[in-house]
Amino acid sequence: MWEPTAEQIKEIKLINGEQGTAKDEYYRAMLPIIFDQVKEYCNNTFGETDSEPLALPGGVKLFIAKAIQFNENKAGLKSRNMGSVSYSYETEFPESLYKYLRPYRKVKFHAQR
Numbered sequence: 001m002w003e004p005t006a007e008q009i010k011e012i013k014l015i016n017g018e019q020g021t022a023k024d025e026y027y028r029a030m031l032p033i034i035f036d037q038v039k040e041y042c043n044n045t046f047g048e049t050d051s052e053p054l055a056l057p058g059g060v061k062l063f064i065a066k067a068i069q070f071n072e073n074k075a076g077l078k079s080r081n082m083g084s085v086s087y088s089y090e091t092e093f094p095e096s097l098y099k100y101l102r103p104y105r106k107v108k109f110h111a112q113r
Contacts, residue, residue, distance in 0.1 A: 002054055004031040015065035027068065034067045035060075041098070043106040059100040066097050 004012075009027045013019070038060055039045055048054055056064070070093060 001032050002035050002048055004028060008054075008056070012061060012065045012068065015061060016069050030068050030071065031064060034064050037067075038063060038101060038104075042101055042104045043108045044104050046104070057104060059103055063097055063100040066100070067093055070094075070097070 004027075009024055009031065012031065013023070013027060035056075039048075046054060046056065046060065
């Protein structure tokens with residue numbers, strides 16, 4: 001599994017407008033999980049190896065940053081009522097997030113029997 005460097009964490013946090021180190025551990029935990037989702041969706045490993053740090057394309061960085069922001073519920077608030085307090089959150093990533101990944105998708109062929 002990919003282990004993000006401190007520089008990669010800092011870059012994703014800057015995309016989200018985060019400063020300071022309070023959420024570094026959260027980002028360190030979430031980055032590999034969301035990257036696995038990206039690899040599966042795109043059918044692309046992005047040159048991942050164990051020997052060198054991964055160079056992520058810009059669209060993948062944007063998707064990961066926005067997905068983390070979405071999971072923190074800064075985004076994804078579907079509805080909100082103030083009288084007797086009711087919040088409703090979207091739990092799946094919106095289709096608009098996946099547009100960042102479209103250029104990196106690879107076709108997967110399945111053999112027919």
